[in-house]
Amino acid sequence: MKIIIAGAGEVGFHLAKLLSYESQEITLIDVDKDSLAYADTHLDIKVIRGDSTSRAILKDAQVENSDLFIAVTSSETTNITACVLAKQLGSDKTIARITNTEFIRHKEELGFTKFGIDELISPESLAASEIELSLKQSSFTDAYEFEEGALKMARIVLSRSALFVGKTVKEAAKIFPEIHFVPIAIQRFGAQYTIIPRGDTKFQKGDTVVFITTENGGEELCRLTGKANRDIKNVMVLGGSKIGFKTARDLAEKGFNVKLFVENKERAFDIADDLPKVLVIHSDGRNVQLLDEENISDMDAFIAVGENSETNIMSCLVAKSKDVKKTVALVENMDYFELSQSVGIETLINKKLLAANNIFRYIRKGEVVAMTKLNNMNAELLEFEVKASSEICNKYIKKLDFPRSAIIGGVIRDGIGQIALGDFKIREGDRVVVCSLLQSIKGVEKLFR
Amino acid sequence: MKLNYKIIFYFLGSLLLFNGAFMLLSTLISFLYKDGVTGQLSLAGITTLFLGVIVMFFTKNHIKEMNKREGYIVVTFGWIIMSLSGSLPYIFTDSIPNFTNAFFETMSGYTTTGASILNDIEAVPKGVLFWRSLTHWIGGMGIIVLAIAILPLLGIGGMQLFAAEAPGPSADKLHPRITDTAKRLWLIYFGYTAAETLFLSLAGMSFFDAINHALCTLSTGGFSTKNASVAYWNDQPIIQYIIILFMFLAGTNFVLSYFAFKGKIQKALRDEELRLYFKFILIFTIIASVIIYFKADLTESSINHPMVWGKAESVFRHALFQIISVITTTGFVSADYTLWTPFLMVFFFGIMFLGGSAGSTSGGVKVVRHLILIKNGFLEFKRALHPNAIIPVRYNKKAIEGGIVFNILGFFILYMLSFIIGALVFSMFGIDYKSAIGLAASTLGNVGPALGDFGPVNNYAAIPLLGQWWASFLMLIGRLELFTVLILLTPFFWRNR
Numbered sequence: 001m002k003i004i005i006a007g008a009g010e011v012g013f014h015l016a017k018l019l020s021y022e023s024q025e026i027t028l029i030d031v032d033k034d035s036l037a038y039a040d041t042h043l044d045i046k047v048i049r050g051d052s053t054s055r056a057i058l059k060d061a062q063v064e065n066s067d068l069f070i071a072v073t074s075s076e077t078t079n080i081t082a083c084v085l086a087k088q089l090g091s092d093k094t095i096a097r098i099t100n101t102e103f104i105r106h107k108e109e110l111g112f113t114k115f116g117i118d119e120l121i122s123p124e125s126l127a128a129s130e131i132e133l134s135l136k137q138s139s140f141t142d143a144y145e146f147e148e149g150a151l152k153m154a155r156i157v158l159s160r161s162a163l164f165v166g167k168t169v170k171e172a173a174k175i176f177p178e179i180h181f182v183p184i185a186i187q188r189f190g191a192q193y194t195i196i197p198r199g200d201t202k203f204q205k206g207d208t209v210v211f212i213t214t215e216n217g218g219e220e221l222c223r224l225t226g227k228a229n230r231d232i233k234n235v236m237v238l239g240g241s242k243i244g245f246k247t248a249r250d251l252a253e254k255g256f257n258v259k260l261f262v263e264n265k266e267r268a269f270d271i272a273d274d275l276p277k278v279l280v281i282h283s284d285g286r287n288v289q290l291l292d293e294e295n296i297s298d299m300d301a302f303i304a305v306g307e308n309s310e311t312n313i314m315s316c317l318v319a320k321s322k323d324v325k326k327t328v329a330l331v332e333n334m335d336y337f338e339l340s341q342s343v344g345i346e347t348l349i350n351k352k353l354l355a356a357n358n359i360f361r362y363i364r365k366g367e368v369v370a371m372t373k374l375n376n377m378n379a380e381l382l383e384f385e386v387k388a389s390s391e392i393c394n395k396y397i398k399k400l401d402f403p404r405s406a407i408i409g410g411v412i413r414d415g416i417g418q419i420a421l422g423d424f425k426i427r428e429g430d431r432v433v434v435c436s437l438l439q440s441i442k443g444v445e446k447l448f449r
Numbered sequence: 450m451k452l453n454y455k456i457i458f459y460f461l462g463s464l465l466l467f468n469g470a471f472m473l474l475s476t477l478i479s480f481l482y483k484d485g486v487t488g489q490l491s492l493a494g495i496t497t498l499f500l501g502v503i504v505m506f507f508t509k510n511h512i513k514e515m516n517k518r519e520g521y522i523v524v525t526f527g528w529i530i531m532s533l534s535g536s537l538p539y540i541f542t543d544s545i546p547n548f549t550n551a552f553f554e555t556m557s558g559y560t561t562t563g564a565s566i567l568n569d570i571e572a573v574p575k576g577v578l579f580w581r582s583l584t585h586w587i588g589g590m591g592i593i594v595l596a597i598a599i600l601p602l603l604g605i606g607g608m609q610l611f612a613a614e615a616p617g618p619s620a621d622k623l624h625p626r627i628t629d630t631a632k633r634l635w636l637i638y639f640g641y642t643a644a645e646t647l648f649l650s651l652a653g654m655s656f657f658d659a660i661n662h663a664l665c666t667l668s669t670g671g672f673s674t675k676n677a678s679v680a681y682w683n684d685q686p687i688i689q690y691i692i693i694l695f696m697f698l699a700g701t702n703f704v705l706s707y708f709a710f711k712g713k714i715q716k717a718l719r720d721e722e723l724r725l726y727f728k729f730i731l732i733f734t735i736i737a738s739v740i741i742y743f744k745a746d747l748t749e750s751s752i753n754h755p756m757v758w759g760k761a762e763s764v765f766r767h768a769l770f771q772i773i774s775v776i777t778t779t780g781f782v783s784a785d786y787t788l789w790t791p792f793l794m795v796f797f798f799g800i801m802f803l804g805g806s807a808g809s810t811s812g813g814v815k816v817v818r819h820l821i822l823i824k825n826g827f828l829e830f831k832r833a834l835h836p837n838a839i840i841p842v843r844y845n846k847k848a849i850e851g852g853i854v855f856n857i858l859g860f861f862i863l864y865m866l867s868f869i870i871g872a873l874v875f876s877m878f879g880i881d882y883k884s885a886i887g888l889a890a891s892t893l894g895n896v897g898p899a900l901g902d903f904g905p906v907n908n909y910a911a912i913p914l915l916g917q918w919w920a921s922f923l924m925l926i927g928r929l930e931l932f933t934v935l936i937l938l939t940p941f942f943w944r945n946r
Contacts, residue, residue, distance in 0.1 A: 265839070272839040273848035281838045290837060 087116030180217030212409030465501030479576025558584025563671020589668030671780030700805030780897020812895030
C-alpha cells in the first residue's frame, strides 16, 4: 500500500511511525526541513520537501500511483486543497484533517466526497469526545468502548488497597471465579516497556493495568481495585479553545454543571452567547485565588485544555492540591506524557495522537473494526471481525499459535461481550478484541485474514 | 463641521408638501359631508403645499449628503414643522382660534398622545375632526419609519435591538433597504386601519366614526369623535372588543406582523417582547377585574355603564379596555379608572410607564426595555457571586452586548428624570401634585388621560397656555425617545469639531 502524508507535524509523524511498522510504502511531504530530517532519520520512509498543494511536488511523490493521500498539516485550507489536488491527480482515497466540525456534520450536504475528500478528521472533536468518555468512567485513568460498550477497556493504577496486589494473574483468577474482566497489559511503575500478562505475571503496587471488562464488569473492577466510581456533576473547564468549547457544550448538554474559563474577553462573550447553560468566566485560570472563589474544591473534575501544555499540567496539579479527584489535561508535547501521569494527573489527552490513531483505524478498515492506542504504552488495542476464511475461525483459543506479545481480551458475539479464555471456541462473525505490542500486530493480523 | 442646512430645509419642505396633501384629503371629507368649512380647509392645505414648494424650490440644489447631526435636526424639527403647519386647519376654520391651543392639539395629534383641549368635540366640523384623526395617523407613520430607520442609526436607548435594519444582535432583517421596509410596514399599518374601519362599520358604527376611530387606534393616539370618547358605545360591547383587538395589535411590533403575514407565525409568536406584553396585559386585567368586581362600582361615575351583557362581562371589558388603552398609550376612555379604588389609580399611573412594544406606534418606555432591565437586574445578583464571569443578558435567545444595556439604563434614568422635572414644572403653574405627576407621566408617555383634574373624563383645556407649551415639549421628547430632541440642547452638538 502506497501512502502519502502531507504534513510532518506531530500527527503526521506519529502516523508515519504507526504505518511504517507495517512496512507500508510511505512518503512524507512538508516544507519544514528540520521535522523532515527528524522523520527521515527516525523512520523508514521517503521524505519530500515542498508545498503539498503544489502540483510538481505531488507528481514528485507519485501521487498517481498512491492508494491513500493523507493531509494533516495544521492548516485546514491547505489540507482540503491538497486532498482535492491529490484526488484529481489520481490518488485512490484521501483523508483531510479539519478544524471546522460543521464539515463533518454536514459532509454530504457540502459534497466533500464529490470534490474528492473521502474522510474528514477533526482532532478537536475527537479530543472533546475522549474527555467526555473519561468523565463517564471517572475511576479509570483511561477508557475505551467497543461496540457501544459491549466490551470496555479500562485502565487503572493499582493502589495498595487493590485486592490482587502481590498475586499472580492465575491466583487472582482463582479468588474471583466469576470473571468479568481480564488484564491485557501491564506497565510497571517507572518502567518504559509494556508487559502482556501471562498466568504467572504478578500484580504489583503502582502498576498501571489495562483491563478488558464486560458490560457490567466495570463496577466489579472498581470494587476490587478499591476505587469507587464517583458520580461527576460539577466540572471546571479551562481554556476557550475549540476543544474547551466543544467539551463544555457537550457536557452541559448532558446535564453537568460546567464552569468554563476563557482568557480572551471577546471570545468569552461569544461563548457565553452560544452556551447559555455554561457559566463562562473571563480569566486565564492561572489565578489560583480566582479558582478558589469559583469553588474549585467542590469540583468533581477539572479539565485543562488551554493552548499551553505546561499551563494545563500545572493547573491540573493545582486542582489536585485542592482535592479534585479527576483531572484531565490536554498535553501536546509527547515527552510530558509519562511525567504527567506519574505526578498524578489521571487522564491525558493528545489530540494529535487521537487523530493519528483515528486515521490508522481508517486505513485498516475491513479487517480491523476498531482500534485504539494505549496512551503511553507501545501497545495497540484492536478489534477484528472473524471471517470464515480466517485462520482463527472455529478454533479453541488455547490451540492457537498466538504471538507471545499479544493477547485476546474478549469476544463480542451477537452484540454481547464475553471474556474469552483458553476453552473458548471462536466462530465466524465474532468480533475479537486483541491487545498487541506494536511488533506483533502483523502476526495477529495474519490470523484474522 | 458645517451643517448641511439646505438638505435639512429640503426635507422639511417635502414634509410640508406631504402634510398639505393630507389636508386636501380632509377637504374631500369636508366636501362629502358638507360641513361648511371646505373652503377654509382647502386654504390651509394650499398654503401648506405652497410653503413646501417654495422651501423645496430654494433648496433644490442641495448636496445629497446627510450625517447624524442633520438626522437629529430633521427628526425633531420635522415634528415641530408638521405641528406648526398642522394647526392651520384649526385656526383657519376657527375650530380652535387660539394658536397655542391649536399647536398643542396638533402636537398631541402628531405625537399620538390624544390629549385634547376641545370642550365640545361633537360641535367641531367633520372635516376638521377627520384632520384631527389624520394627524394621529400621520404621526404613527412617522414613528414607524423613525423606529426602523432613524433611531437604530443613531443608536438611541437600545433601539438597535429590535430595529429591523439594525446590524448587531437582532438580525431580523426584513429587507435590505430601509425605504422598502418602511413601505412594507406602512402597508401593514394601512391594512390594519382599513380592516378596523370595516369591522367597526359592520358592528354598527357610522362610517365616519369608524374611520376616525381606526385612524386613532392604529396610531395608538386616542382622539375620538365623541365627547364621551369610546364610552359612547358602552352599550355595544362588540364595538369595544374590536377596538380592544386593534389597540392590542397597534401595541405590537409591526415587524412581527410582517413575519406573521409571511407565514412565519411561529417566529412571531416566539418573540419575547410580545410574550411579555401579552402577559402584562393578561395579569393586569385579572388583577383589575377582580378588584373592580369586589371593591368598586362602575356606575359611580359620570360615564354611563349600561352593562348589556351582565356585570361580570362589563367589569372585565372595562378593565381590559383601560389596561390596553393605557399600556399601548392609546388613551381611549370607556370608564373612569381614577374613580375605582385608590390602589387602581396608582396602578394605572404605574402602567403609564410601561408602553407597548418597540417597533409599534405606542409611546412610553416600551416593554423590551423593561424586559432587559429586569433581566439585567436579576443577573446582577449572579454577577456579584461570580465577579469575573461573563453573564450576558439574553433577548430572544441571543446575548446582547453590555453597551446596549447601558444605553437602555441611560434611557430609563433620563426618562425618570424628565418625568420628575416635567411634574415639577407643571406644579409651578399651580396644578396640584396628583394632577401634575399624572400630566407628566401621561404627556411623556404619549398616553392622553392623566389623573386628578386631567383624568379620563376631563380634558387638557384647563392647563394654562404656558403649561400647554410645556406639555407639547414633553410629548415631543417622549415621542422621539428623549435623546433625539435633548441632544439638540447640548452645547457639544452645535460646537464645531
